[in-house]
Amino acid sequence: MKKLIAFLSIICASGLVMVTIYNLIVDAKSWGADIPASIQTVRDYYKNVDPRNFFAIIAPINMVLIVLSIILFWKNRHPIRTYFIISFLLYAIIAALTFVYFVPRDRIIFTMPLEGHLEEIKTALSQWKNMNWLRTLLGLTGVMFSIKALDTFYKIHS
Numbered sequence: 001m002k003k004l005i006a007f008l009s010i011i012c013a014s015g016l017v018m019v020t021i022y023n024l025i026v027d028a029k030s031w032g033a034d035i036p037a038s039i040q041t042v043r044d045y046y047k048n049v050d051p052r053n054f055f056a057i058i059a060p061i062n063m064v065l066i067v068l069s070i071i072l073f074w075k076n077r078h079p080i081r082t083y084f085i086i087s088f089l090l091y092a093i094i095a096a097l098t099f100v101y102f103v104p105r106d107r108i109i110f111t112m113p114l115e116g117h118l119e120e121i122k123t124a125l126s127q128w129k130n131m132n133w134l135r136t137l138l139g140l141t142g143v144m145f146s147i148k149a150l151d152t153f154y155k156i157h158s
Contacts, residue, residue, distance in 0.1 A: 002072035003150065006084070009065035010146050012058055013091065017139040019054060020132060027051075028129045035122060036114045043110055052106070055098070063091055066146070073149065077156060083149035090142035094135055101131055 031042050070084045108117075108124035 002069070003153070005065055005072055006069045006146060006150055009062055009069050009087075010143060010150070012062035012065060013087070013139060013143045013146065016055065016058055016062060017136060017143060020136045020139060024129065024132050024136065028125070028132070031109065032122070032125050032129075035125075036118060039109065039114060039121060046110060059091075059095065059098075063088075063095070066091060066142075069146070069149075073153070076153060080149045080152050080156075083145045083152065087142040087145040087149070090138050090145070094138050094142075097131070097135055097138075102128065102135070 027042075031038055066084060066088045070081065070088060073080050073084055105124040105128045109121055109128065112121060114121070
């Protein structure tokens, strides 16, 4: 059961990383392609469905799964526990970064009136794109530490 929980955490975290990569390569590029028209297009799209809901659903599930992994593997050798704790800390940093850094920029990009605020929107979008690379790297590193934890577990128990 504990391996299943760890694998589910890796799957969730990997999905989050892949979506952030997609956001960087596809979404953010289209958002800034023809401001203000491109921003208005994404705002119109978000009226019907907000893709950010994916993160709001999957990220908390991943946090629960990584905490369960820490608990379930607690009695195993120290490095396994440490790798899962590092993953948890990286995911917690991503959550904090999202609320402190990304949500304010999302509000600027997706809700601030276009008229008279184009430079602020362009700046927020540029900052969002640059910092999202860091968020993606943190997520990928968290996934790698969880994989290392399971790899260590399998080496010990083989």
